[in-house]
Amino acid sequence: MSEMKIVSGNYASAYGAKLSRAEVVAAYPITPQTEVVEKIASLVAEGEMDAEFIKVESEHSAMAASIAASNAGARAYTATSAHGLALMHELLMWASGARLPIVMTNINRAMGPPWSVWADHHDTLAQKGTGQLQFFCENNQEVLDSVIMAYKICEDEEIMLPAMIVEDAFILSHTKEPVEIYDQELVDDFLPPYDPDYKLDVDQPLGFGSLGMPDWYMDFRYKIFEAMEKVPEKVEEVNKEFEEVFGRDPGGLIEEYKTDGVDVLIVTMGSISSTSKDVIDELREEGHNIGLARLRTFRPFPVEKFRELIKDVNVVGVLDRNYTFGHGGDAAREIKDAIYGYHDPIVKDYIVGLGGRDLTPKILKNIMEDAISLQDKGLDEEIEWVDLKVNQERWRR
Amino acid sequence: MAKIPEKELMRKGTTACPGCGAGHAMRYLLKAVGKDSIINIPACCWAVIPGVYPSRNLEIPLLYTAFETTGASSSGVRAALNAKGVDPREITVVGFAGDGGTADIGLQAFSGCVERGTDTIQVMYDNEAYMNTGIQRSGETPYGAWTTTTPVGSQKEWKKQPKKNMMEIAKAHGIPYAVTVSVGHPELMIEKIKKAKEIPGPKFVHIYAPCPTGWRSDPSNTIELAKLAVDSCVFPLYEIENGEYNIYKKPKEKTPVKEYLKLQGRFRHLPKEEVEKIQKNVDKEWELLLQKEKLMNDEE
Numbered sequence: 001m002s003e004m005k006i007v008s009g010n011y012a013s014a015y016g017a018k019l020s021r022a023e024v025v026a027a028y029p030i031t032p033q034t035e036v037v038e039k040i041a042s043l044v045a046e047g048e049m050d051a052e053f054i055k056v057e058s059e060h061s062a063m064a065a066s067i068a069a070s071n072a073g074a075r076a077y078t079a080t081s082a083h084g085l086a087l088m089h090e091l092l093m094w095a096s097g098a099r100l101p102i103v104m105t106n107i108n109r110a111m112g113p114p115w116s117v118w119a120d121h122h123d124t125l126a127q128k129g130t131g132q133l134q135f136f137c138e139n140n141q142e143v144l145d146s147v148i149m150a151y152k153i154c155e156d157e158e159i160m161l162p163a164m165i166v167e168d169a170f171i172l173s174h175t176k177e178p179v180e181i182y183d184q185e186l187v188d189d190f191l192p193p194y195d196p197d198y199k200l201d202v203d204q205p206l207g208f209g210s211l212g213m214p215d216w217y218m219d220f221r222y223k224i225f226e227a228m229e230k231v232p233e234k235v236e237e238v239n240k241e242f243e244e245v246f247g248r249d250p251g252g253l254i255e256e257y258k259t260d261g262v263d264v265l266i267v268t269m270g271s272i273s274s275t276s277k278d279v280i281d282e283l284r285e286e287g288h289n290i291g292l293a294r295l296r297t298f299r300p301f302p303v304e305k306f307r308e309l310i311k312d313v314n315v316v317g318v319l320d321r322n323y324t325f326g327h328g329g330d331a332a333r334e335i336k337d338a339i340y341g342y343h344d345p346i347v348k349d350y351i352v353g354l355g356g357r358d359l360t361p362k363i364l365k366n367i368m369e370d371a372i373s374l375q376d377k378g379l380d381e382e383i384e385w386v387d388l389k390v391n392q393e394r395w396r397r
Numbered sequence: 398m399a400k401i402p403e404k405e406l407m408r409k410g411t412t413a414c415p416g417c418g419a420g421h422a423m424r425y426l427l428k429a430v431g432k433d434s435i436i437n438i439p440a441c442c443w444a445v446i447p448g449v450y451p452s453r454n455l456e457i458p459l460l461y462t463a464f465e466t467t468g469a470s471s472s473g474v475r476a477a478l479n480a481k482g483v484d485p486r487e488i489t490v491v492g493f494a495g496d497g498g499t500a501d502i503g504l505q506a507f508s509g510c511v512e513r514g515t516d517t518i519q520v521m522y523d524n525e526a527y528m529n530t531g532i533q534r535s536g537e538t539p540y541g542a543w544t545t546t547t548p549v550g551s552q553k554e555w556k557k558q559p560k561k562n563m564m565e566i567a568k569a570h571g572i573p574y575a576v577t578v579s580v581g582h583p584e585l586m587i588e589k590i591k592k593a594k595e596i597p598g599p600k601f602v603h604i605y606a607p608c609p610t611g612w613r614s615d616p617s618n619t620i621e622l623a624k625l626a627v628d629s630c631v632f633p634l635y636e637i638e639n640g641e642y643n644i645y646k647k648p649k650e651k652t653p654v655k656e657y658l659k660l661q662g663r664f665r666h667l668p669k670e671e672v673e674k675i676q677k678n679v680d681k682e683w684e685l686l687l688q689k690e691k692l693m694n695d696e697e
Binding site for chain 1: 657
């Protein structure tokens with residue numbers, strides 16, 4: 001029987017791994033991910049989860065062990081955050097290059113220095129080119145759902161790529177919400193055991209990851225490109241199937257919130273989406289034609305979807321909880337890239353909430369009103385940093 | 398003494414240099430562990446020696462891994478096998494890394510793997526420098542050696558630090574079994590690796606594997622050099638089983654170290670007093686090893 005439990009985002013991750021019947025878990029503790037590790041350790045210790053839990057000595061080893069376990073045919077899971085993720089960088093690419101459907105949770109946390117343990121998407125987005133699928137979650141239920149969904153997508157023989165499920169530090173990782181923990185049989189029907197065609201097997205001795213000369217390497221990369229191209233359709237397909245089985249829509253590529261025929265479109269990622277939706281309601285009541293798109297699947301980037309969505313929009317206001325120096329906010333940049341040559345709305349990038357800086361309904365409303373105002377006055381600044389000490393008066397008024 | 402199994406799990410057609418000690422190391426290792434084994438190989442000469450895709454000259458499952466990951470990678474394979482209910486005595490998981498991949502960049506993963514008690518054999522095939530990248534010094538390069546990053550020159554910048562003692566590092570983890578073996582003594586090597594295979598928990602095997610390219614030695618001298626290293630006590634053959642030392646091959650008469658050094662171009666620059674210094678140090682280390690063995694035997 002499925003049951004409702006009040007759990008943190010971290011516990012939701014752990015339950016997601018348990019329900020997915022992850023066979024090998026390799027993880028190293030880092031704030032704010034530690035509860036994932038602790039919960040899995042206790043589930044294993046209580047005999048509630050049948051998994052080999054390798055308490056590795058670093059995040060680098062966590063991913064290395066996951067890669068090896070996956071290569072040996074086991075369903076592998078890991079979890080980390082920020083500096084741990086950065087330490088894994090080399091192996092995030094190894095996992096995708098080796099075509100291994102490893103699923104991990106990353107708790108979005110700011111990179112130091114200065115040391116910060118609070119919410120920020122830069123850690124995840126700095127890994128956007130590693131061949132990992134990236135799903136940004138809005139709430140704890142979605143975290144659990146996404147872990148299960150990700151295995152289903154990643155283990156599809158047309159895909160065979162790793163995925164990152166990401167949730168905001170503390171705002172989700174340590175905040176408890178009601179989460180439906182599904183009946184195991186229901187999950188088992190949805191997600192069959194992992195049984196790859198090729199694995200480390202003494203009866204069929206193959207080599208994995210050998211030297212690829214220039215006459216081969218590029219073709220292997222092309223195969224990953226082909227798989228990645230198929231992911232958007234697969235996400236939508238699995239999303240639909242998930243909804244049929246579990247009665248819940250985890251958000252697919254982009255969750256559209258009151259976007260029909262809007263003049264102003266706000267784009268958000270992760271936990272700020274919930275507050276933003278309330279503000280959208282308020283502004284709509286005030287007579288503004290505004291809606292919200294929650295960007296859930298960042299990799300692969302839902303290019304087609306944005307082209308559809310932005311067709312008749314005047315202004316796109318993008319809230320980026322990240323900043324790539326010398327470049328800009330990642331979501332805004334990629335949206336511009338996606339619609340280039342198709343549509344030409346005003347696109348403004350709002351850099352918000354770095355290192356866990358709070359985003360109140362007031363600030364969000366000021367951002368959205370600013371976006372609305374651009375319809376008449378035109379674009380003032382391409383990128384604006386919101387709620388800095390030097391401009392707090394404006395955004396908090 | 399163990400008979401060398403005839404079954405070859407390493408086929409012809411390697412890309413190894415002539416006289417490669419690491420080639421012998423792999424060949425005998427596979428004869429000892431047998432076909433029911435899975436091997437992890439990080440970046441090292443042996444990442445290239447099996448051949449390039451789609452060719453491969455090893456007849457056991459092979460997982461190539463990133464340079465610093467061998468211990469973690471072995472842990473992952475072992476965990477997956479455990480999850481599938483495969484007994485460690487049924488399938489042997491081997492990590493096969495060079496000296497850099499074990500003692501330097503891979504030391505953390507090695508330590509983690511051993512500390513967790515992972516039932517694997519961690520092999521360090523030791524050619525005493527980063528040979529695959531072109532003979533750069535490693536923590537296992539001995540005192541006095543020339544490498545491309547200890548180029549001697551007018552300032553006499555040869556390697557000034559001693560060789561890192563991986564056997565003691567392994568022992569400090571409370572490892573059930575650690576052993577040094579040499580390609581100069583294949584029967585003994587096979588005997589010891591077969592023994593390691595049957596012992597539950599983590600095992601460390603230190604294989605002495607001369608590299609003619611990096612040592613500036615004649616390819617036909619590889620086995621001779623390996624034997625001289627044992628006879629001169631530069632590389633003693635011993636095992637540590639549950640903390641107890643056993644020197645299983647004691648030279649009847651110690652060959653002077655200079656006999657070993659003079660066959661290698663990498664020591665050519667050393668003045669007489671430096672050779673004497675090395676001899677003194679080898680004598681000291683050998684004496685220390687004898688004492689460790691004696692201490693254990695006396696306790697019994």
